[in-house]
Amino acid sequence: MKFGKKKEKMSEKEELKNQNEQLEPESDKTHDQKNENTGNDDAKAEQQCPDAVVETMESLQLKVNEWQDKYTRLFADFENYKKRMRQERFDLxxxxxxxxxxxxxxxxxDFERGLASLDTATDIDAVKQGYELIYNKLLNILKQKGLEPMESANAAFDTDFHEAITMVDNPDMKGKVVDVIEKGYNLRGKVLRYAKVVVGK
Incomplete structure (x- = not known):
């Protein structure tokens, strides 16, 4: 009787062992299937990733091309603007x-009429007055254009307006303009020609 019970226990253990052996392959298969699914997902991700990178690169390249086109047009417009300004300045x-x-x-x-009358003129004072009128007329025209003569005689010598031709001994006029050799002119507030002067020392 005791041997019979031992055999029954042994048979029960063997059955459990067989059942476990049957279950283990199924769990391994399930694990393998999961691994296969994971591998497929990774492969899909790898396939999708290059496509996304390509799309991003294409988008960036389009933007680069767009900015290059804008830069080229802007540069061309600026060059045309400079040419137009040069031409307008030249025309002005x-x-x-x-x-x-x-x-x-x-x-x-007026000068031509005055010169023509010199041969028959008998009044020198009238001729002189005529030329003074012509001179003042010319000076007024130039003043309207912004020309102003410098008043340099007896003024303090200033290198911003004067060019010293020579210096003479004159203690009373030391550092001042003794004589004006060539009058200076300003044009719209800027020196057009420096006055050539003699300076006392």
Whole structure:
């Protein structure tokens, strides 16, 4: 009887062992399937990742091309602007010169009439007054254009306006303009020509 019970216990153990052996392969299969699924997901992610990178690179390249196009157009517009400004400045200078010439022509006419009358003129004072009128007329025209003569005689010597030609001994006029050799002129507040002067020392 005791041997019979031992056999029954042994058979029960063997059955449990067999059942466990049957269950283990199934769990291994499930684990393998999970690994396969995970591998497939990784492969899909790897396939999707390059596509996303390519799309990003293409988008960035489009933006780069767009900015390059904008820069090229802006540079071309700026070059055209500089050319236009140079041309406008050139035209302005030419037109300004033309206007000045038109204003000076009447003065030339006066000089020509004065020269023509010299052969028959008998009154020297009248001729002198005529030329003074012509001179003042020309000076007024130039003043309207912004030209102003410098008043340098007896003024303190100033290198911003004067150019010393020579110096002479004159204690009373030390550091001052003794004589003006060539008058200086300002044009719209800026020195157009320095006055050439003699300075006392």
């Amino acid at each position: 200078l030419q037109s300004a010169g033309s206007e000045l010439m038109l204003d000076v022509l009447p003065v030339i006419d």
